[in-house]
Amino acid sequence: MNERLTITALGHEGDGIAETATGRIFVPFTLPGETIEADIGGERGQLIEVIEPSPDRIAAACRHFGVCGGCAVQHMAPAAYREWKRGLVTDAFAQRGIEVGVEPLVPLAPHTRRRAVFTVLKDHDGIALGFNRRDSHDVLKIEECPLLVPAIEKRLPELTLLAGAITERGKRARMTATSTDTGLDVSIDGGRKLGRRDFESLGQSAEGGPVARLTVGGNEVFASRVPELRTGTLVMYPAAGGFLQAAAPSEASLGDLVEASIGKVGPVVDLFSGIGTFTLRLARRFPVLAVEGDGELLKALDRSMRYSTGIRQVTTRKRDLFLNPMSPPELKPYKAVVFDPPRAGAKAQCEMLAKSTVPTIVAVSCNPATLARDARILIDGGYRLTRVTPVDQFLWSSHVEVVAAFEKG
Template identity: 70%
Template sequence: MAETLTITSLGHEGDGIAETASGQKVFVPFTLPGEVVTAEIEGERGHLVSIVRPSPDRIDPACKHFTVCGGCALQHWAPERYQAWKRELVVHAFAQRGIETEVDPVVPVAPHTRRRAVFTLARDDKALVLGFNKRDSHDVLAIEECPLLVPEIENRRDKLAALANRLVDQGKRARMTVVSTDTGLDVSLEGARKPGRADYEALGRAATDGSICRLTVDGAEIVMSRVPELRNDPIVLYPSPGGFLQATAPSEKSMADLVDAAVGKSGPVLDLFSGIGTFTLKLARRFPVLAVEGEARLLQALDRSMRFSKNIKAVTMRRRDLFLNPMAPPELKPFQAVVFDPPRAGAKAQAEMLAKSAVPRIVGVSCNAATLARDARILIDGGYRLTRVTPVDQFLWSGHIEVVATFELARKGSTTRRVKLS
């Protein structure tokens, strides 16, 4: 039986929060604050049945697959209110760690800018399906459109499915990572069956129409008509097959500009969790940079980028697992600035070492505001002052937000006002 609910707020994943008549908290997807809705309740989850009184901030979603596809949660919210909520996610994450700080307005990102897509491939009784997982399901939705993706990817869904058609057997699933580069699509297929000679020849022919620059299957290169390049003169980045890459070019530029400004006017610079060199090479236009990364293939991509980029200072690379073996204070001593951009788990061990150092400036970048706030607390307690926090909406219409935070060394023993959450 459906129950009438009033949505009071949104949770950190974008689901509406309400209380039942008995006082139980429930989460109802695709609702907005202030709305009155009816929902079928199962445990803490509510399935939206109808909207009795819609929010004035409700808008038509941009995609026909919204509410079915598991990729987006908030296409139905007016941009101004949506961006304000994203900013509040960051404010709340830092407040939970007792950090009261000004947070900049969200740097927005437009639709059709996602240059990296990870598709699921599954073969049913009829054909191969290329798409994304349905919401709260392992079933694959065959997408007909995606307003997140750049047209170079969105308009070639059928081409991409045809490429994988030979290698996904009945009842099997695989993953396809597609990156739109300046020289074509870089396609990496993982989890399919091992290709034979006939497959190599067929895939090679299919990938030579000019739209695909490289095709790899489980790390083995099948064809490369052109080297994948991400050009930002005088810098060129060379992505690794299926490897990490900032999801959109505009958000990458915003973050790189923020990092570059935060580093200031003194080097050398240490870039931790450097990846393929997103921040390394921009900083290397002004300073020598040591780039430290745990994945060998990302460093190989950075090495190529370093050799083909122009007008940069010396870049030194070092492979190191910074989770198990963080850079210690004596190793940090030569640097005037440190940048760290870890995975979602954050950089707790490295932050503890940085907090004991005397590096003048530190810049943290993270796709997880909660772990960045935890690391910020460590740095502040070690004597650093948080000077700026900027959210960047790299993950449009989702509950995720990228954040750039800047720290300056203050006198040891300095304090930061803690806030009490109500």
């Protein structure tokens, strides 16, 4: 059923919201203040025509926008976009009864995402490497992506051919491609079982090519060059297919905020440390204990420690902080704690932190909702929230990174 609607707000997923006599209608690719015509089905609408556009409406940056399931708000002007993302953080904290002055969003430019996760499907039509179509499990073969660094975007045809040599017809696979200082680090899961001839041919094709390392199903096929990420005297070695901050400029902003919040006190414990994004930066000034549950990430951190210079003592500890969080007595020797958990947050660990005497806590999160929940736990335990800063790392999406600083008493 077609209906004319007025969009009054933008939802947390980036869909426009229209208030009607029968309830809210969510319409993608619309903006507040617009009059539109949409095909309505339940509480969802499909945009047919923008009758009166918002002054904040701009042309999309990508030919795949609206079909690709990745970006949600390429049609929004930068100033309105930044304020909307900041509002996502403000609203998440307000829902937990936390009134805080959220700082302006730290912006991110296009062509800065150094890590991409593609879906690969080989069928009778050929090889499709790309992302899921919007509201579908079908694979959209992409020809461009203004999110990606040129080192990945320009290599899409070569990555497609590589995926085709490894994947099995009719089955999906996942390719993670990371741009490093020494070349692309490519990991494929769900590919076919490789034989000796595959290893030989793939290894021979690697000479002088853009791929520094190829890993298939957790097994290293070749490493013509060691993938490295260098920042001054620090060097990080990413784990194949493992977690890494998606955009280098955002990682730098997060690191600056963490260091500024900690100030001049140490030693520091870095919880959910990963490959050492914050550990290594902090170790330039303080001894650091890095705690992480993923053994492969800790191996990568250990190598990074050995090849980085100008850092103080770093101690690593493998530990599942969801099942076995660090207790107040264990935390007592430390002057500051940094934690950067997965999207689920760090509820159990924050319950322990709330009972501790650690003077400074800095939380980094990609999920404002779980961060606000964890902040509520810390505040109820006697901590004071001093600063909240959103950092854009997932351009044109509803996802946003946040750094929050707390002081005891």
